[in-house]
Structure formats: C-alpha cells, structure tokens
Amino acid sequence: MLKPHLKLIEDIKSEERTFSSLSKFELEEMYKISIASGDFTALRMLTNHNTGIYNYNEREPSWLDSEFWAPIWTLMLTSKPKTIRWDSVFLNDGKKLTDPKHIKLLNAFKYWITATDNPLENGGNIEFSKKTIYIKVTYIIKLINAILLHSKELQLAEYHLLHVDDSFWLSIFSNMATYDPFEGVYRFKDRIKALIDKEATTISDEECVNFVAKYPLLLSKLPTDDLSIYPENRQKSCVWLFKQGYYKSYKGKPKYDGNSAVLTRLILNGKCLFEDINTPNFVEFHLKQKKTSTEYIPINNHDSSIGMNAQSLGQYISYLKLIHTNLDRNDSCTPSMITDTLTINSINNIKGVHLKKTMRTRTQPPSLIFNLIEKCFQFTQENQDELLNQCLTALKEGRSKLGKSNSNKLKPQATFKAFDEAIHSDMSGSERGHWFDTEAINCVTSKWKKKGIKQVAAFDIKTPNRHQRIRNNESLFELFQALEGSVQFLVGAIMARRQDELSSLKPYGNLIPNKNPFSIDDEDYFIKKGKDGSVKAQYNLKFKLKKSGYKGKNTHLIRPIPVSIAKLIWRLEEFNQETEKAGLTTGKLSLFNSLESKACNLSAANTHSFNNNYDAMCDYFETDLVLMDSGEYRRNYIRQHQLRRFFALVFFWSKKKESFDALRWMLGHTDMEHLYHYISESETGAVLNSAKASVLASSVLNKDISDVDAKQLDKLRELLVKRLAGNERAEVIINTLSNTIDDYHESDYETTPHISVIEKNQIMENEVLRLLDNEVISLEPNFFIVTTPNGSTESTFNLTLTFNEIN
Known part of the structure; x- marks a missing residue:
C-alpha cells in the first residue's frame, strides 16, 4: 500500500483527483514531493491545466486545414477559407521560398503564423476567437510580405532573417506611420505608377482614340479627391490594363471599375504572399461611371489625412514579437531579437513621422x-x-x-x-x-x-x-x-x-x-x-x-x-x-x-x-x-x-439660436450643468475632445460664431500658424489664419461649400485635437446662474479656453 503522499501523486497522474479538489496543503505537498522525487509529471499536468501549453500542437492548430509542411495552406478562420501559397514566392536568388535551400526560412514564417494562438506565446490558456486569430494572421502576413518585398536589400536568400533587425523594422514602421499600413508595406501606388507609365508607351495613338470613343468617361476631369496614381497618360494606361484583363471579373463578365485582383497579380505576383490582398480601387481607371442608388455621388466622409494611429502600430509591434517563437528551434532559422527600444514612442520620434489619431x-x-x-x-x-x-x-x-x-x-x-x-x-x-x-x-x-x-x-x-x-x-x-x-x-x-x-x-x-x-x-x-x-x-x-x-x-x-x-x-x-x-x-x-x-x-x-x-x-x-x-x-x-460625437457637440453648440430651437424638444427643460455632467460621465475623453476640437476649429476660422474669448482665439490662431508651418496641405489655412478671413460663416450655410473648405476644416480640426489630447490647451464650460426676463433662474455657461503649455 502506497504512502499517503505518494498516493496523492498517483491519484493526480491517473486523474482520479482533479486539481480543483486539492486543498492548499495538498498542493504544497504535491510540489515538495515532485521536487524531492525528481518526477515532474504532476507539476507538468498542473501547468498544462492552467496554461494548455502541452496540449497545443504548433504544427496542427485546429484552424489549419493542411499539413504543416504543405506548399499551400488553407486556413479555416472565416466562412471563406483563406489560402496561403508559399510556393508562389521567389527570393532574390531566383529560387522559390519552398526550395529545400530555404526550408528553414519557410518554417520560420509558418511557425510565426501558428504562434497566433499558441498558449506558450500568448500568456497561457487563452482561447481566441477565430476572428481574432484571422486578424492576427492578416497582420503577420503583411509583416512577412514586408520582408519578402525587400528580399534583395536583405539578401534574404543568403542570410535569411539575419538582417531583419530593429533598424529594418524602424524603417518599415516609419513608412507605415507616414503613409498607412498598406502603402507603407506595399508602396502599391508607386509600383503601379511605374508599371503603368512604362507600359502606356506601348499603346499607339490610334488604339487610344478608338478605345476612348467607346469609353468617353476617360475624357472627363476627375475631382482631386478621387485621384491616387496620377498616371502620365490616363487613357493609354486604361487601354493597356484592358489588354491585361483588368476589366473582367473572375467569371469573365465586364467589370468597368476594374478587377483589383488582376492589378494585385500584375504588381506583386512572385514577390510576396499576395492572395487576398485588398487592393484599392482607383477611380482614374474606371471606364464607366459607377452606378449608385443615390441622387448624387457621396462625398468622402472619412478623414483624408494619411498615416497610422498609435493603437494600430502597437498591434503590429506586438504581433511582430511572435516571431520569437523561432528562437532555439532546429528546423527554422533564428530571427534577430526585437528589442525593447522598438516602441510606439521611438517610431513617433523619428523625424517626419507623426502618428495620426484613431480613424476619424x-x-x-x-x-x-x-x-x-x-x-x-x-x-x-x-x-x-x-x-x-x-x-x-x-x-x-x-x-x-x-x-x-x-x-x-x-x-x-x-x-x-x-x-x-x-x-x-x-x-x-x-x-x-x-x-x-x-x-x-x-x-x-x-x-x-x-x-x-x-x-x-x-x-x-x-x-x-x-x-x-x-x-x-x-x-x-x-x-x-x-x-x-x-x-x-x-x-x-x-x-x-x-x-x-x-x-x-x-x-x-x-x-x-x-x-x-x-x-x-x-x-x-x-x-x-x-x-x-x-x-x-x-x-x-x-x-x-x-x-x-x-x-x-x-x-x-x-x-x-x-x-x-x-x-x-x-x-x-x-x-x-x-x-x-x-x-x-x-x-x-x-x-x-x-x-x-x-x-x-x-x-x-x-x-x-x-x-x-x-x-x-x-x-x-x-x-x-x-x-x-x-x-x-x-x-x-x-x-x-x-x-x-454629436451628443457632446449638442452641449458646446447649445447656446446658438439655431441649435437651441432644434434641441428644445429633445432636451426639454434639462439643466445644462446636469447635462454636461451626464455627458462627461457617459462619453470618453476622446469623444469630448473631438467635439471640443470641432467647435474650436470652426471658431478660429470664423471669429463671429463662438462664445470663446476673442483674445484667446487669436492666441490659438497664432499657435496654429506655428504648428502648421511646413505642412503643404495647410498652406492655404495659414494664410486664412494670418489674415483672419472668414471663409465658412454660419450665415453662408445655405450656399454650397467648395471641397477645399471642408478639407481645410478637417486639417484644422485634427491639429486642434492634437493640442487638446496633449493638454497644451483645454476648453471647459464655466457655469453660472442668470435671471430670465420672466423672473425665473436658469443655469448657463461660458466656454473658457486655457493655454497650459506652449512648446
């Protein structure tokens, strides 16, 4: 008959006792006995119970519907399977990524992807949803492609991941922050412009004239908002794209706005894992006006400023570090260590890099x-x-x-x-x-x-x-x-x-x-x-x-x-x-x-x-x-x-007559101070600052529409002129601010604004938001009680603009 303490270990190993049934004393005994006997089976079981690291097979994740060693992977993470064609990529030596010479580099990429839900790499037994794994895989593929697209510079065929170090990633992330994650990695616009301008020279004038006769839209002037590539010859570029099958769907039917998959293949085939890359659709290459159910084409309501926000950059850095799963592996190449110096701040401090706010x-x-x-x-x-x-x-x-x-x-x-x-x-x-x-x-x-x-x-x-x-x-x-x-x-x-x-x-x-x-x-x-x-x-x-x-x-x-x-x-x-x-x-x-x-x-x-x-x-x-x-x-x-952010805007604009009339039925007799306290408690600081930025941007561009002190607004205008200096897109705004020209007056609301006025407001609003977020300025209401003409009292307020620090 086994001694009690040995029986405890055997009961755990045979799973007759569960860890949840053990008392604190029994857990301590189990630890001491395991150390003394050199048998760590029970401790390994306890570790696996809490983390799941021994149950996870990094070569057989549940969502991988292929053999780990296969040249083509199928990932079952969404309703539509995702395909990764490892055998479609050629390195700088002309050999495929799947060539035996590069098997360790290939395995390093594969382990990097399977690390997305490996408990050992993710802090223990965390059960990620397939949607989360899909997002992580998408990010990692973009990072892998960043490496593959620089195969020649990195001498990838000769040195594999040896040259993929902090300096390389600083360069990649600074490009992503300057442009956006897609352009920063693929530089797609530059690549397509170079290809299109070169191939357009092969199209004769006669071909071009006949083609344009069929598609007269190519003669129309496009709004600057729609332009991305700026080809030297738009008409001839479209003729060449037509010959490449760009205007056919995968079923062979006409697709007059172009097939992005064809363009992606023309630009990236053989250079990286280009499957499922969502290439932008370029209006310059449309052959016919896109049909719309609306009366007019919608104005683009997204912030047109380029770049990447800190949250997105942080995710890329986090997923990059999953490459460390390859450290000390015998069947994959060893990557360079990603040091702690590669941070959001270190990238944001690079000259010319300014991380943008979350997509506004x-x-x-x-x-x-x-x-x-x-x-x-x-x-x-x-x-x-x-x-x-x-x-x-x-x-x-x-x-x-x-x-x-x-x-x-x-x-x-x-x-x-x-x-x-x-x-x-x-x-x-x-x-x-x-x-x-x-x-x-x-x-x-x-x-x-x-x-x-x-x-x-x-x-x-x-x-x-x-x-x-x-x-x-x-x-x-x-x-x-x-x-x-x-x-x-x-x-x-x-x-x-x-x-x-x-x-x-x-x-x-x-x-x-x-x-x-x-x-x-x-x-x-x-x-x-x-x-x-x-x-x-x-x-x-x-x-x-x-x-x-x-x-x-x-x-x-x-x-x-x-x-x-x-x-x-x-x-x-x-x-x-x-x-x-x-x-x-x-x-x-x-x-x-x-x-x-x-x-x-x-x-x-x-x-x-x-x-x-x-x-x-x-x-x-x-x-x-x-x-x-x-x-x-x-x-x-x-x-x-x-x-x-409208609910917060309601408060800051509530003293304007046109606002108050519209809000009477909505807010009734609500005390404005109570309302502001509710807004402050309900909304995040980001929402409140966004609303404040909207009000201040309108105020500095039109001094007559705000209750903010005029002298303080003048001071803000001077600060904005200094901060916007050197911003090419803001040149017109600087002139506007310097001369206090009122281009967008509330009384002119019924007129049709030009797109440049809207863009100017957005640039201004983004800059004011930076000042608010960095606590250089603050805008707060100052409440006080007034007596109305009928003898009753009510709460009202003034907006107080404060300058906390000016660098």
Missing part, C-alpha cells in the same frame, strides 16, 4: 445636423402613424397575391391567341406585380393621395427623375424608407452609438421601462430632477455594447433617451410586432428594417440597408451639396459614425 470622420457642420433634426422630427411627427398603418395594409394585401412569374391569370402567354400586344406586352406577369400596377393605390387614403401618392411600390432605380418624384411623395414604400432613415437619424444623433449597436436593436422591447411613452406626463423632459436632488432619466434605451464581452457575446448597456425619441421607437416597435403577426417578415427583424417592395416583406437591417435608409433620408431632405474642383456636385450623406 469629417465632422458634419452643426447647422446641417440641427436642420436635419428639425426636418426629421417634423416629418416623423406628422407622418409616422398614418404612414406605417398604410404600409402595413399594403404589405398584407400585396403578400396575399402570388409573386411568381406567369401567376397573373389576366395575362395570357405570348404564344396564345388571346395575347394582344397592345394590351398585354407591358402587363406584369405576376399577380402581385399586376396588383401593384392597378389596384394597390386603393390601399392609400384620399388624404395621402392629396399629399402626392401615385403608387405603392418603390420606383425602379432607372426611373427618370426618381428622387424628385420621391420628394413629391409619389411612392408609399419609398416614403417608408425615408421614415426609417429619419428615425434612425434621430436615435443615432442623440444616442451617439456605433452603427452595429443600433442595427442590432431588437424589433421591440428596447425601452426601459417597456411601457407606452404616450401615456406619461412631462413628455418633453429628457432627464428630471427628483426631490432629493437626484437626476433620473424618464426613459432608457437598452442595447448591446459592441467591442465588449467575450467571443461575440456582448454586454448590455442602458442609456437615457428623450421621451420624444422613445415615442418614435415605441411606434416603430408596434409596427414590427404587427408585421411579425401577419407573417410579413424574412427571418428575425431588428428595430430598423428594410422593406422589399416586390416581395412585400421586411427583413432586418444590415450595414448596407442601414446606410441605404440614411441615404434615402438625405436625398429626401436634400442635404448639402459640395462643389468639387472638377465642377461636379456631390452630396453629404450622413453616416452613423459621424454622429458619435
């Missing part, structure tokens, strides 16, 4: 947002109930008709004698289509017919004057989309949440309390003050907090919402319940949905349909047009990420 979008002019709020609220207040009721009636009736082709019994087949060309040629072949054309209008009340309704169905995208007819209220289902976009906008503007947080709202049951908001008093209140001085929301909205939780399971967050918006949500939820009861849905609905006109059903909003609702709203209310330098007009189409 152009801030929409506050007047545009406030005007839209007023229009959307008025539209929904006047039309939501009746519009939803009539849509429901039409959907039920339309769904009762057959939608299949040849289901219209009133239309004989073309081969029958009863077929009359004059009568039947344009008649819909489906029963539902014929009903739309003839009887559906009977679902519309006389009141709405007077408003302009002439048909129930949505217009075909090719319908002449389609958008003007929608604004004339001629289509019931088109108005439904404008309504959905309006409610989305109102909820999105006040809640300032991510788009996926709004699109994932349930079809009903989103409000807390879940009761009819039409039945309560004080409907204009957003938050109310209790007798004990506490501040409480009348209504809250419950949503999933994205980028939280574990493996896709998000935590929930509750945020206050004005009663006026709660009413809009409640009415939409009632409509969703009715459509579900009537069987008019495809799958599970969300709060905001897409109406399929021909099918007479609703489906949950996805990213595309959510944005389509916004587009419909913007076209219906005719948001601002912007004049491009080509003479073309484009439209400001709202996106949810542009509204993320």
Whole structure:
C-alpha cells in the first residue's frame, strides 16, 4: 500500500483527483514531493491545466486545414477559407521560398503564423476567437510580405532573417506611420505608377482614340479627391490594363471599375504572399461611371489625412514579437531579437513621422445636423402613424397575391391567341406585380393621395427623375424608407452609438421601462430632477455594447433617451410586432428594417440597408451639396459614425439660436450643468475632445460664431500658424489664419461649400485635437446662474479656453 503522499501523486497522474479538489496543503505537498522525487509529471499536468501549453500542437492548430509542411495552406478562420501559397514566392536568388535551400526560412514564417494562438506565446490558456486569430494572421502576413518585398536589400536568400533587425523594422514602421499600413508595406501606388507609365508607351495613338470613343468617361476631369496614381497618360494606361484583363471579373463578365485582383497579380505576383490582398480601387481607371442608388455621388466622409494611429502600430509591434517563437528551434532559422527600444514612442520620434489619431470622420457642420433634426422630427411627427398603418395594409394585401412569374391569370402567354400586344406586352406577369400596377393605390387614403401618392411600390432605380418624384411623395414604400432613415437619424444623433449597436436593436422591447411613452406626463423632459436632488432619466434605451464581452457575446448597456425619441421607437416597435403577426417578415427583424417592395416583406437591417435608409433620408431632405474642383456636385450623406460625437457637440453648440430651437424638444427643460455632467460621465475623453476640437476649429476660422474669448482665439490662431508651418496641405489655412478671413460663416450655410473648405476644416480640426489630447490647451464650460426676463433662474455657461503649455 502506497504512502499517503505518494498516493496523492498517483491519484493526480491517473486523474482520479482533479486539481480543483486539492486543498492548499495538498498542493504544497504535491510540489515538495515532485521536487524531492525528481518526477515532474504532476507539476507538468498542473501547468498544462492552467496554461494548455502541452496540449497545443504548433504544427496542427485546429484552424489549419493542411499539413504543416504543405506548399499551400488553407486556413479555416472565416466562412471563406483563406489560402496561403508559399510556393508562389521567389527570393532574390531566383529560387522559390519552398526550395529545400530555404526550408528553414519557410518554417520560420509558418511557425510565426501558428504562434497566433499558441498558449506558450500568448500568456497561457487563452482561447481566441477565430476572428481574432484571422486578424492576427492578416497582420503577420503583411509583416512577412514586408520582408519578402525587400528580399534583395536583405539578401534574404543568403542570410535569411539575419538582417531583419530593429533598424529594418524602424524603417518599415516609419513608412507605415507616414503613409498607412498598406502603402507603407506595399508602396502599391508607386509600383503601379511605374508599371503603368512604362507600359502606356506601348499603346499607339490610334488604339487610344478608338478605345476612348467607346469609353468617353476617360475624357472627363476627375475631382482631386478621387485621384491616387496620377498616371502620365490616363487613357493609354486604361487601354493597356484592358489588354491585361483588368476589366473582367473572375467569371469573365465586364467589370468597368476594374478587377483589383488582376492589378494585385500584375504588381506583386512572385514577390510576396499576395492572395487576398485588398487592393484599392482607383477611380482614374474606371471606364464607366459607377452606378449608385443615390441622387448624387457621396462625398468622402472619412478623414483624408494619411498615416497610422498609435493603437494600430502597437498591434503590429506586438504581433511582430511572435516571431520569437523561432528562437532555439532546429528546423527554422533564428530571427534577430526585437528589442525593447522598438516602441510606439521611438517610431513617433523619428523625424517626419507623426502618428495620426484613431480613424476619424469629417465632422458634419452643426447647422446641417440641427436642420436635419428639425426636418426629421417634423416629418416623423406628422407622418409616422398614418404612414406605417398604410404600409402595413399594403404589405398584407400585396403578400396575399402570388409573386411568381406567369401567376397573373389576366395575362395570357405570348404564344396564345388571346395575347394582344397592345394590351398585354407591358402587363406584369405576376399577380402581385399586376396588383401593384392597378389596384394597390386603393390601399392609400384620399388624404395621402392629396399629399402626392401615385403608387405603392418603390420606383425602379432607372426611373427618370426618381428622387424628385420621391420628394413629391409619389411612392408609399419609398416614403417608408425615408421614415426609417429619419428615425434612425434621430436615435443615432442623440444616442451617439456605433452603427452595429443600433442595427442590432431588437424589433421591440428596447425601452426601459417597456411601457407606452404616450401615456406619461412631462413628455418633453429628457432627464428630471427628483426631490432629493437626484437626476433620473424618464426613459432608457437598452442595447448591446459592441467591442465588449467575450467571443461575440456582448454586454448590455442602458442609456437615457428623450421621451420624444422613445415615442418614435415605441411606434416603430408596434409596427414590427404587427408585421411579425401577419407573417410579413424574412427571418428575425431588428428595430430598423428594410422593406422589399416586390416581395412585400421586411427583413432586418444590415450595414448596407442601414446606410441605404440614411441615404434615402438625405436625398429626401436634400442635404448639402459640395462643389468639387472638377465642377461636379456631390452630396453629404450622413453616416452613423459621424454622429458619435454629436451628443457632446449638442452641449458646446447649445447656446446658438439655431441649435437651441432644434434641441428644445429633445432636451426639454434639462439643466445644462446636469447635462454636461451626464455627458462627461457617459462619453470618453476622446469623444469630448473631438467635439471640443470641432467647435474650436470652426471658431478660429470664423471669429463671429463662438462664445470663446476673442483674445484667446487669436492666441490659438497664432499657435496654429506655428504648428502648421511646413505642412503643404495647410498652406492655404495659414494664410486664412494670418489674415483672419472668414471663409465658412454660419450665415453662408445655405450656399454650397467648395471641397477645399471642408478639407481645410478637417486639417484644422485634427491639429486642434492634437493640442487638446496633449493638454497644451483645454476648453471647459464655466457655469453660472442668470435671471430670465420672466423672473425665473436658469443655469448657463461660458466656454473658457486655457493655454497650459506652449512648446
């Protein structure tokens, strides 16, 4: 019979005892016995229990659907398998990466990729989601390609990873920070320009003339915003690309905006792992105008400044260090150690390198947002109930008709004698289509017919004057989309949440309390003050907090919402319940949905349909047009990420008359100091600083629109002139600041701004944001009590701009 302490070890080794069942004393005994006996089996089991390092096979991760030694890998990390063709790469000696001479270099790359979820390399037993592993693999492949594309300089065939040291990565990361991660590694624009300019010389003038005659778009002037490559001869470049199959899809069909995969292959084939590289689509090479469902081409609403932010750079550095998995391996080459001197700060301190802020979008002019709020609220207040009721009636009736082709019994087949060309040629072949054309209008009340309704169905995208007819209220289902976009906008503007947080709202049951908001008093209140001085929301909205939780399971967050918006949500939820009861849905609905006109059903909003609702709203209310330098007009189409900082902007612009009128119904009699405390607690410092930067940028460009002290603004202008010196893109702004020219005055809001004005505002806003983030300046409200003309008191404030440090 074994002694008790030896039996403990044997019970653990035979798994008759679990580690969770051991007491503290038994764990200490196990440790002492293992050390004394030299048998570390139990300790190894304990280590594996907590870390999983002995269970992980770095040559057989669960997501690798290939042999480790295979020349082609298939990774099962997304719904579409990812392929890595190791055998497609040639090194500077002309031999393939898979050549026996380079097997250790190849293995080093492979181990680097499998290290992405190796517990030994990631701090223990961490179960990463496949999505996270996919992102890490994508980053590492980009870093591998950075090495492969410098094969000649690194003498990769002769020395493998010996020359891939800190200085190499400093050079790569500084390029990524200067341009962006894609351009910094691939220098794709430079490569394609060199290739295109060279090959365009092989195209004759006659070929070019004949080609342009077929595709006259090549004669048009393009807005500077659309240019990336600047080819010496755009027309001849497109002729050469045509000959290379650039304008064919993988199925051989015409693709007039170009096939990026073809361009990637032309530039990178044989030089690196180019599979699945998402090459940009270049407008310079389009043969035909891209079709759009919107009235105008959208203006680019992303910050056009180039570079990379600190967070992204930190991820690249972290994933780079996974290359250390190859240290002390016999079957792979040994990499140089990545030292602790390779940091975000060391890269940012390189002359000419300025890490940008996390990807920002152009801030929409506050007047545009406030005007839209007023229009959307008025539209929904006047039309939501009746519009939803009539849509429901039409959907039920339309769904009762057959939608299949040849289901219209009133239309004989073309081969029958009863077929009359004059009568039947344009008649819909489906029963539902014929009903739309003839009887559906009977679902519309006389009141709405007077408003302009002439048909129930949505217009075909090719319908002449389609958008003007929608604004004339001629289509019931088109108005439904404008309504959905309006409610989305109102909820999105006040809640300032991510788009996926709004699109994932349930079809009903989103409000807390879940009761009819039409039945309560004080409907204009957003938050109310209790007798004990506490501040409480009348209504809250419950949503999933994205980028939280574990493996896709998000935590929930509750945020206050004005009663006026709660009413809009409640009415939409009632409509969703009715459509579900009537069987008019495809799958599970969300709060905001897409109406399929021909099918007479609703489906949950996805990213595309959510944005389509916004587009419909913007076209219906005719948001601002912007004049491009080509003479073309484009439209400001709202996106949810542009509204993320709007709630904070609400406060800083709330003293302006045009702001306050639009906010009265939204915020009611809310005390402004209470509101600011709520905003400060609810929003991150980044969101608050972004809102402050927007206000200050507008103020320094127009001294008449701000409550900030004029002398302080002048001081800020002087500081910005110094900081922007040397920035080529900011040259015009410096002149503007030096002469205090007011180019974008609020009173000029109704005019159409030039694209250069918008770009100038964005550069200015980014620079002010740097000052705020670096605490060189601060902008804070100074609250005080005033007596109103009617004798009551209210809280108001001034904005105080402070200079903390000027370097």
